[in-house]
Amino acid sequence: MERLAWGGLGLAHADDGRLLLLESPLALFPGETVEAEVHWKARHGEGRILRWIGKDGRRAPADCPVAGRCGGCELWEAGSCAPELKRQMVADLFHRQLGEVAWNWHPAPPEARRHRIQLHWDGAALGYHQRNSHVLVPVSACPAAAAPLSEALPRLQDALSGGALPARPQRWELATGTPAGEVTATDERGRTWRLAPDGWSRDEAPIVQQLPGGTLRHGPGAFFQVSPAWASRAFGSLLETWEVRGATLYDLYGGVGFFSALLGRRFAERVLVESGEAAVGWARLNLEALGLPAQCHAADVADWVPEALGHSDDLILLDPPRAGLPPDLCRKLQGAGAGAMVLVGCDGAAFCRDLKRLEPAWKLKALSALDLFPLTHHVECVALLAR
Numbered sequence: 001m002e003r004l005a006w007g008g009l010g011l012a013h014a015d016d017g018r019l020l021l022l023e024s025p026l027a028l029f030p031g032e033t034v035e036a037e038v039h040w041k042a043r044h045g046e047g048r049i050l051r052w053i054g055k056d057g058r059r060a061p062a063d064c065p066v067a068g069r070c071g072g073c074e075l076w077e078a079g080s081c082a083p084e085l086k087r088q089m090v091a092d093l094f095h096r097q098l099g100e101v102a103w104n105w106h107p108a109p110p111e112a113r114r115h116r117i118q119l120h121w122d123g124a125a126l127g128y129h130q131r132n133s134h135v136l137v138p139v140s141a142c143p144a145a146a147a148p149l150s151e152a153l154p155r156l157q158d159a160l161s162g163g164a165l166p167a168r169p170q171r172w173e174l175a176t177g178t179p180a181g182e183v184t185a186t187d188e189r190g191r192t193w194r195l196a197p198d199g200w201s202r203d204e205a206p207i208v209q210q211l212p213g214g215t216l217r218h219g220p221g222a223f224f225q226v227s228p229a230w231a232s233r234a235f236g237s238l239l240e241t242w243e244v245r246g247a248t249l250y251d252l253y254g255g256v257g258f259f260s261a262l263l264g265r266r267f268a269e270r271v272l273v274e275s276g277e278a279a280v281g282w283a284r285l286n287l288e289a290l291g292l293p294a295q296c297h298a299a300d301v302a303d304w305v306p307e308a309l310g311h312s313d314d315l316i317l318l319d320p321p322r323a324g325l326p327p328d329l330c331r332k333l334q335g336a337g338a339g340a341m342v343l344v345g346c347d348g349a350a351f352c353r354d355l356k357r358l359e360p361a362w363k364l365k366a367l368s369a370l371d372l373f374p375l376t377h378h379v380e381c382v383a384l385l386a387r
């Protein structure tokens with residue numbers, strides 16, 4: 001294998017020069033030899049690694065009993081090389097998509113853990129799905145999750161098998177606040193139970209996140225940063241370095257106010273747009289409680305954004321879901337009046353596509369990748385743009 005490429009795929013070339021892309025259930029070091037199942041297409045091959053023949057000496061034992069089978073993480077066994085392997089993967093993406101650009105890499109601290117995990121209950125077992133499959137891998141502990149979530153897994157399994165929680169097969173989300181402590185379980189219908197020493201009880205109380213930018217509350221099952229304290233520190237110091245400030249902050253795809261809380265004091269006014277009505281309600285309450293009142297709109301960003309949004313001392317911050325920005329919104333943003341923009345994207349390929357769509361009106365000023373999702377191939381890309 002030559003290297004880990006974007007998407008967590010192992011990249012190699014066949015003897016005849018054809019490209020080979022292999023799904024890897026574990027970290028992959030350049031130079032390793034593997035046995036793989038390959039399906040050849042017209043110009044390249046795709047497949048998956050079945051086993052390692054020659055391993056890199058830096059490979060470290062995985063701290064997880066289901067490493068390599070569970071689809072939740074792909075970078076177990078990378079050990080202390082994980083930040084560098086991941087940096088090379090992002091470098092590969094930026095180089096191919098954006099050419100020669102300068103960018104900064106922000107590796108995750110070792111203590112970063114997930115505060116939100118999605119599990120599948122098939123009527124008999126609780127676990128994660130294998131990568132690109134619906135095959136269930138039962139789990140009774142998850143070292144990638146915050147300790148209270150991992151410890152709650154057997155309690156959830158018992159409650160589901162014993163009928164104390166709805167037994168029909170479905171997806172469950174386990175979540176905890178910051179600092180990690182109380183655990184909630186939310187089913188597909190949005191019903192929530194809180195874990196107490198004597199079992200699970202129905203409880204719709206919010207999850208509380210005590211972060212450097214201030215305390216935020218949100219409904220269980222709603223979007224929030226997966227690793228909240230690390231995300232808050234990483235974005236906080238990056239946007240401080242970029243000297244992000246101005247008159248009005250347009251926090252688009254604003255959720256419950258994470259960025260408005262983090263940056264709000266550096267702007268005279270704040271406008272938040274988010275499609276989830278419940279999230280908008282929480283954003284309004286959160287920002288008022290922090291003394292940062294904002295105009296909060298429950299709307300589709302693409303519909304809400306006018307043709308010439310903002311003035312030269314305003315900032316537009318966009319943090320869309322994985323699919324990125326709709327083409328029509330990129331077109332409208334070409335004519336925006338704001339002087340600066342921050343684009344955040346958790347899918348690097350969609351993020352690079354959107355940067356290109358925003359040109360030529362918006363020029364790239366600074367680019368970073370934050371490892372907000374350690375042990376996986378996912379990263380958060382962040383760009384500062386100016387007109």
Ligand SMILES: C[S@@+](CC[C@H](N)C(=O)[O-])C[C@H]1O[C@@H](n2cnc3c(N)ncnc32)[C@H](O)[C@@H]1O
Pocket residue numbers: 223224225253254255256257258259273274275276279299300301302319320321322
């Ligand atoms: C990646 S999350 C970011 C949330 C927030 N910025 C944060 O950091 O917590 C994307 C958010 O966009 C919202 N969303 C999805 N599609 C939307 C749309 N078309 N218009 C407005 N908001 C949308 C989701 O509900 C979610 O809260």
